[in-house]
Amino acid sequence: xxxxxxxxxxxxxxxxxxxxxxxxxxxxxxxxxxxxxxxxxxxxxxxxxxxxxxxxxxxxxxxxxxxxxxxxxxxxxxxxxxxxxxxxxxxxxxxxxxxxxxxxxxxxxxxxxxxxxxxxxxxxxxxxxxxxxxxxxxxxxxxxxxxxxxxxxxxxxxxxxxxxxxxxxxxxxxxxxxxxxxxxxxxxxxxxxxxxxxxxxxxxxxxxxxxxxxxxxxxxxxxxxxxxxxxxxxxxxxxxxxxxxxxxxxxxxxxxxxxxxxxxxxxxxxxxxxxxxxxxxxxxxxxxxxxxxxxxxxxxxxxxxxxxxx
Numbered sequence: 590x591x592x593x594x595x596x597x598x599x600x601x602x603x604x605x606x607x608x609x610x611x612x613x614x615x616x617x618x619x620x621x622x623x624x625x626x627x628x629x630x631x632x633x634x635x636x637x638x639x640x641x642x643x644x645x646x647x648x649x650x651x652x653x654x655x656x657x658x659x660x661x662x663x664x665x666x667x668x669x670x671x672x673x674x675x676x677x678x679x680x681x682x683x684x685x686x687x688x689x690x691x692x693x694x695x696x697x698x699x700x701x702x703x704x705x706x707x708x709x710x711x712x713x714x715x716x717x718x719x720x721x722x723x724x725x726x727x728x729x730x731x732x733x734x735x736x737x738x739x740x741x742x743x744x745x746x747x748x749x750x751x752x753x754x755x756x757x758x759x760x761x762x763x764x765x766x767x768x769x770x771x772x773x774x775x776x777x778x779x780x781x782x783x784x785x786x787x788x789x790x791x792x793x794x795x796x797x798x799x800x801x802x803x804x805x806x807x808x809x810x811x812x813x814x815x816x817x818x819x820x821x822x823x824x825x826x827x828x829x830x831x832x833x834x835x836x837x838x839x840x841x842x843x844x845x846x847x848x849x850x851x852x853x854x855x856x857x858x859x860x861x862x863x864x865x866x867x868x869x870x871x872x873x874x875x876x877x878x879x880x881x882x883x884x885x886x887x888x889x890x891x892x893x894x895x896x897x898x899x
Contacts, residue, residue, distance in 0.1 A: 617674030639678050641708040642689055647681060647698065650691040652718070652725050655735060658696060666696070667703035675701055678710040680728070682721060689713070692721055693728030719751050723761060730762050737796070738787045741772040748773075771797060779805050782812045791815060794822040798829065807832070810859055832858075853877075860890040 679694030691698055692714060701709050716724060726743045729735055735743070747753050747761065755773070759766040775786065775796055782799065785791035795815050799808045815825055846854075850867060858865045861881050869875035881887055 617670075617672060639710050640713055642681065642711050642713075644702060644707055644709055646687075647679075647689045647691060647709060647711075649695055649698075650693075650721065650725050652721050653691075653695050653729075655695070655729055655739060658699060663696070663700050663703060666700035670697075670700055670704040670706070675706075675710055678712055680712045680714060680724070682714055682716045690721070692716060692724050723747065723751060727762055730764075736787045736789065737772065737775055737793050738783050741775045744769055744773055745776060774800055779809055781809050785812060785816065792822070795820075795825055798822060798825050802829065804855075807859055857890070860893065861886055 675697060677694070677697065679698050680692040681689040682692055684690055689711070694711075698709060714724075726747060730740060730743065744758055744762075747758055748755070753761065755766055755769050759769045762769070771793075775783065775793070778786075778796060778799065782791065782796065786793065786796055791812060795812075799811060802808050802811070811825065811828060814820060814828070820828070846867070846869060850869060854865060854867060857877075857879065861879055865877065865879050867875065867877045
């Protein structure tokens, strides 16, 4: 005997109706049963309680690690709040002047303002400036889509301003220490590469590979190559491996080249994936051979020569 398919139940089925128009039963979360905070009434409640605070009594967090808020995304969140209400209340701290300062949830606060809300549901906590900074960064790293440079700068602020070790940092943000270290290393990259990471045209995986190079000019050159040719991380690793091969061959051959010759190899080689070889006799005579894979490589090299006004 087959099992009879269970329905929604008489009560819920009647409520939904045949069309199941969820908009008729899904109302915005309003926290209307929560106490309202006013200037005259400063509640003393558990930090687990939710209170409703007037928008004009709340101010942004000066320690906010997020520097940019996407306006289109804020509008989308505001539309969601108009429909469903604010699902996750913000967290604020009470200030001495009777006002409140955001600890976490500034994006939600801005969206609530766009949605026209005059009261914001919030948890109220007591926190000093260091506590504010720590809580704001942990909240944002765990819940918000910060770009890699914002994450790295947030870690750096916690280390410098709160005197935390990398081990303590990892515990605070719930990450492995190696992950924290890798993010901090991103701040050692040239500004150009940091920009590309920030705007999302270069991945953290590519950046980690570039960090293995000591030459900043080569880092920038390969960064451009990744973007122009849409190279994968594996392809970038292959490029760098090819760049290192001539140096290894040179070492194996036991050549002892003067510094100016090595400099020529480095400068010219970066335009041809280091597909360049140089032979020199003890008397100073020799030959240099360049292998190129396209006309474009030659044009770039020519332009570099012209720009340098040789």
